[in-house]
Amino acid sequence: DAGVIQSPRHEVTEMGQEVTLRCKPISGHNSLFWYRQTMMRGLELLIYFNNNVPIDDSGMPEDRFSAKMPNASFSTLKIQPSEPRDSAVYFCASRSPGTRISSYNEQFFGPGTRLTVL
Amino acid sequence: GENVEQHPSTLSVQEGDSAVIKCTYSDSASNYFPWYKQELGKRPQLIIDIRSNVGEKKDQRIAVTLNKTAKHFSLHITETQPEDSAVYFCAASVGSARQLTFGSGTQLTVLP
Numbered sequence: 001d002a003g004v005i006q007s008p009r010h011e012v013t014e015m016g017q018e019v020t021l022r023c024k025p026i027s028g029h030n031s032l033f034w035y036r037q038t039m040m041r042g043l044e045l046l047i048y049f050n051n052n053v054p055i056d057d058s059g060m061p062e063d064r065f066s067a068k069m070p071n072a073s074f075s076t077l078k079i080q081p082s083e084p085r086d087s088a089v090y091f092c093a094s095r096s097p098g099t100r101i102s103s104y105n106e107q108f109f110g111p112g113t114r115l116t117v118l
Numbered sequence: 119g120e121n122v123e124q125h126p127s128t129l130s131v132q133e134g135d136s137a138v139i140k141c142t143y144s145d146s147a148s149n150y151f152p153w154y155k156q157e158l159g160k161r162p163q164l165i166i167d168i169r170s171n172v173g174e175k176k177d178q179r180i181a182v183t184l185n186k187t188a189k190h191f192s193l194h195i196t197e198t199q200p201e202d203s204a205v206y207f208c209a210a211s212v213g214s215a216r217q218l219t220f221g222s223g224t225q226l227t228v229l230p
Contacts, residue, residue, distance in 0.1 A: 033217070043162070043207060043220040056217060091161065106152065107218060109161040 004110035018080040025094030035091040082117045120145040124221025141208035142190040150211040198228045
């Protein structure tokens, strides 16, 4: 299994540009999470999906952020327009429905996308 | 919502010594408590977890304890090694909601 796949791994853009981050969860996983990590705020949950349906987007900072999950194997996080304060590492994580009690809630993280907005 | 506090923010120990990281949570309904390790520039990875129906769990040099009454849980690493140096995050989850609330992280440095 290739694990959670994210692209791009690094993104440098200018303020005002649109940024799209992509995630492919582990096959068979039905929950997907988008996190943002910064030194100041740590790991923040932005939004999560269950069976492709957004369940909680209360962590999305503002209307400039949007996320979609058109099918079980793909999700996007879009920032439009981007601002310097959006600079962070964005992680996608996925989780299986759970077949073993000990791994029921484990989230597997992707490698992250390091976003720099100039 | 859930609030997870983690202490200390930084911890330095000599190789071979033990390290303890502590977390408290606010929602008494939380029933799942994982610990993640994040090496520099890498992704967080689960190292151990505990469910609310047990008080302690051990896996080789790492152990986690849970006190539901006091709403706190701790990570214990014994016989620390330089490769244990990383940022450790605790988290809490409320059952079927399935989302994790993370602590602020602890930078552990093991000095050779």
